[in-house]
Amino acid sequence: MIRLVLWLLGGVLLGGVVHLASVLLLPRTASQDAYSRLEAISPINTVAALPAPSPENDILPFMDPAFAVAVCRYDLTTAPLKLTTPVGQAYTSVSFYTRFGVAYYAINDRAAGRRIIELDLMTPEQRSELPEDEDVTAADRLIVESPTPTGLVVLRVLGPEPSAMAVARGVLAAARCRPNPQQ
Amino acid sequence: MRLVLGSLFAFLVAAGLGLGLTWLALSKGIAFGGVTVGAWTAWPKVGTSYIDPYARASVARTGQLPIGSGDGIAFFARADDEARLFDGRCDVAVRGTTPPARFWTLTLHAPDGRLVANSVNRYGFTSQEIVRRADGSFEIVIAPRARPGNWLPTGGVERYVLVMRLYDTPVGVATRTGGEALMPSIMRETCP
Numbered sequence: 001m002i003r004l005v006l007w008l009l010g011g012v013l014l015g016g017v018v019h020l021a022s023v024l025l026l027p028r029t030a031s032q033d034a035y036s037r038l039e040a041i042s043p044i045n046t047v048a049a050l051p052a053p054s055p056e057n058d059i060l061p062f063m064d065p066a067f068a069v070a071v072c073r074y075d076l077t078t079a080p081l082k083l084t085t086p087v088g089q090a091y092t093s094v095s096f097y098t099r100f101g102v103a104y105y106a107i108n109d110r111a112a113g114r115r116i117i118e119l120d121l122m123t124p125e126q127r128s129e130l131p132e133d134e135d136v137t138a139a140d141r142l143i144v145e146s147p148t149p150t151g152l153v154v155l156r157v158l159g160p161e162p163s164a165m166a167v168a169r170g171v172l173a174a175a176r177c178r179p180n181p182q183q
Numbered sequence: 184m185r186l187v188l189g190s191l192f193a194f195l196v197a198a199g200l201g202l203g204l205t206w207l208a209l210s211k212g213i214a215f216g217g218v219t220v221g222a223w224t225a226w227p228k229v230g231t232s233y234i235d236p237y238a239r240a241s242v243a244r245t246g247q248l249p250i251g252s253g254d255g256i257a258f259f260a261r262a263d264d265e266a267r268l269f270d271g272r273c274d275v276a277v278r279g280t281t282p283p284a285r286f287w288t289l290t291l292h293a294p295d296g297r298l299v300a301n302s303v304n305r306y307g308f309t310s311q312e313i314v315r316r317a318d319g320s321f322e323i324v325i326a327p328r329a330r331p332g333n334w335l336p337t338g339g340v341e342r343y344v345l346v347m348r349l350y351d352t353p354v355g356v357a358t359r360t361g362g363e364a365l366m367p368s369i370m371r372e373t374c375p
Binding site for chain 1 (some may be wrong): 190193194200242251257292298326348
């Protein structure tokens with residue numbers, strides 16, 4: 001009897017380990033995460049507009065229908081990325097997500113302070129390889145470091161009313177993300 | 184023999200308990216660091232690199248992209264101020280004012296995050312669209328049938344979630360208690 005209780009106790013302790021391990025490993029095994037869902041419609045290192053969310057067609061859950069959204073699914077293994085987007089009349093934001101959906105950085109039009117948001121996205125290694133003198137001018141250059149070599153940039157432009165959605169989508173049509181090799 | 188049976192038993196208990204707990208935690212949507220204001224709850228850390236492992240697993244499983252904290256913050260409500268779960272057959276009024284933000288939107292989602300089909304294709308309001316009273320406060324009525332004023336249709340679904348997203352707002356990681364964030368009230372009006 002005591003032996004059984006001991007085995008049970010051991011099982012419960014091990015169960016705790018299994019629980020923690022499975023929670024920590026789940027993001028790496030999830031096949032339906034945002035990145036995987038977007039693979040079908042967004043080519044790598046290119047800005048792709050997402051269809052407006054509707055009851056029948058929701059690529060991602062809990063998307064705000066007041067926004068026109070485009071994504072750039074990036075891969076920095078060969079070169080850093082340059083991202084440019086004009087800003088909309090009302091509100092524009094650029095959010096960065098790791099391969100596993102962690103929002104590690106986001107900036108809006110007011111924080112960027114320009115009519116065009118321009119960013120360089122790179123891995124920490126690529127940043128450390130930047131020539132010294134370029135780093136000096138980095139003050140007026142927005143550099144974002146990605147913790148993972150792949151991930152998602154999500155561009156959102158608000159259409160404050162339904163009639164403004166077409167304009168918001170038009171703004172995103174001019175957004176670009178492209179590899180920007182360093183010399 | 185006893186050793187084999189015993190360890191097999193322990194492993195079965197471990198697997199059942201461990202995976203069961205994980206499933207329970209993720210299906211119940213356990214997350215830490217929630218800020219609750221009235222009926223509304225936000226998880227400011229979910230939009231940062233400091234997201235906790237449970238929220239991280241839940242984000243990966245559902246395919247969500249949480250709003251980054253430099254962008255804004257999302258407040259979720261599943262029930263009214265008296266903690267009654269939303270029922271799409273009832274009339275619910277969202278009244279009051281919102282915390283400071285450049286823009287906000289109020290959207291009705293199904294519990295799984297989809298939008299809810301309705302006859303007028305309205306899924307939410309933005310702060311620019313709504314009709315306000317003279318003092319700047321507003322009222323949005325969430326009801327299955329058309330109402331005058333700001334009407335957000337429920338499509339008659341049984342359960343739904345209201346999401347109020349504040350964009351370019353000081354509310355967020357700096358607001359740990361949520362004390363100064365004044366969210367609108369949610370009252371059930373009539374119910375068949």
